[in-house]
Amino acid sequence: MNSNHLTEAQTEAKHKQLGLSDEQVVDMYKYMLLARKFDERNLLLQRAGKTNFHVSGIGQETAQVASAFALDRERDYFLPYYRDYGFVLSVGMTLTELMMSAFAKAGDPNSGGRQMPGHFGSKRLRIVTGSSPVTTQVPHAVGIALAAKMQKKDIVSFVTFGEGSSNQGDFHEGLNFAGVQKLPVIFMCENNQYAISVPVRKQLGGKVSDRALGYGFPGIRVDGNDALEVYRVVKEARERAIRGEGPTLIEAMMYRLSPHSTSDNDLAYRTKEEVEENWKQDGIPRMKTYLIDQGIWSEEQDEALAREISEQLKEAIAAAENSPFPKPEDTLLHVYAGDKEVSAWQ
């Protein structure tokens, strides 16, 4: 009996070992593909002159979606960085909402059309508003974790950033603060090998994950193209945080498959061969293969999903295109609480 059980456990699918149902793991894949298709479409929209700008996260969706699934998506606080479309979609932002942002429309819940796309924020979804100066969000995540500790709430804050950003003072100041106070915060570096044009070998003297040692908590490097591994380490980090054992630094290894943004020609600083080589590591087809191997997904379902996403994108774009811009004079609103005060200043 016992030996039979053992064999069964050993052959149990990896996602089940991690506590993920078939439905959940398929859902993860759906969000990964959704983020990819959203991103690709935005590159086209910008090229077609429909939108002003797009900053891409292609190649990073696997880790983004997997980490979101490992968190409490109803209660935790999220501080994503500007490539995290996969993450924000997974915690509840809709395609239409993201398209509103891409078109800088009044209905953009992130900023009412004020910020560039990729600058997320939604109090309803506990996505904390972000800016463009990199890594400023790291101390904010620590502050939210401090507040959670003060109020004895069993939640965590989760913050992401690139490996270039990990050189900013706010990264080090934030991690040290969290280490001293043993705060429930998870730091995840999306190491995509490039800070615009500067490759990782000119950016880092060592490993990002090793830096955690200096701040007194674990640093873990994980294959960011392996959804289930990312899910596992983020889940464990969350459990540590909730137990009061403090922060975790995760360095998810990946590759930025697209140029930095629509204003960037990446072949000026890297070769086509290098990019093509990295497409082979892409986590999305890897996840698809896993699901098919498990017998819980098929090519037919995949084609249907692609059609469904395409339809959703069409609807989201139409909704955003047909929705109004902010009123010009609304530029003056929300400098301070209460609009009266603003007008009194002018």
Next chain:
Amino acid sequence: MAVMEYIDAIRLAMKEEMQRDEAVFVLGEDVGVKGGVFTTTKGLQEQFGELRVLDTPLAESAIAGVAIGAAMYGMKPIAEMQYSDFMLPATNQIISEAAKIRYRSNNDWSCPVVVRAPIGGGIFGGLYHSQCPESIFFGTPGLKIVAPYSAYDAKGLLKAAIRDPDPVLFFENKKCYKLIKEDVPEDDYIVPIGKANVLREGSDITVIGYSLPLHFAMQAAEELANEQGISAHILDLRSLQPLDREAIIAAARKTGKVLIIHEDNKTGGVGAEVSAIIAEECLFELDAPIQRLCGPDVPAMPISPPMEKFFMLSKDKVKDAMLQLALF
């Protein structure tokens, strides 16, 4: 009412607000066990515990940034910068983040943080323990800035700052800590942000300023009244952002002769904006060119006593400027 020092009034404001609202907490370097390098937070950790009076690592951007994060969550943090000279590492957090959080999120998020920082010289602090950095932050929409001169205002403005839904920089003058001693109510009151205060009614000249230099102006006004029969009208701005435009214009109109004083250096200082407001609104009602008496345009205050004295405003310097204006 109790006679108390300016520093005691600041401490009392924090204590009362922490008693009133559990979301209020203080964080900064040495604020806990030591009670602050100036004793501003003395006794608070004993009363409120280690988490609510939090000794932080020595890293100003984290002090500001962690406070901003906690504020977005719904706390009411008071972040202490040990000296305003050391708050520049936190400037990105204050200007790029705190000031823009409400605006960039289209009013979805807000950042009710208070950043307290001691300003000013005259304590042999040298270049890096004497500065007045108001002009670095002044003119940044989204921030409010207050700089009290009196102990009464220090308490009332700090309480208003803590209750304010937006980020407030509270510039307390370290020379005023022990110098200014007066009656301060021991019960709850606030001084509204954005309202200037007439310290002295007069009819010959108007002095407009904030923080420590008003102490010199008040002494000089007394002497000029007794010695020369000159009647000085003195306006304490109290809030630098928003400036009380109506009070500034009324004070300028009152006498038609305006002297603006502050310790921050002259070029690009708050006085330049006050002067521009007067020029925009009531230039033809003036009887003399607008005058400014400010710190010199040098990088910061030297420690050597004669140099420090040269840099600082004083009763005699202010009195001389007031007399010259009265005689114009």
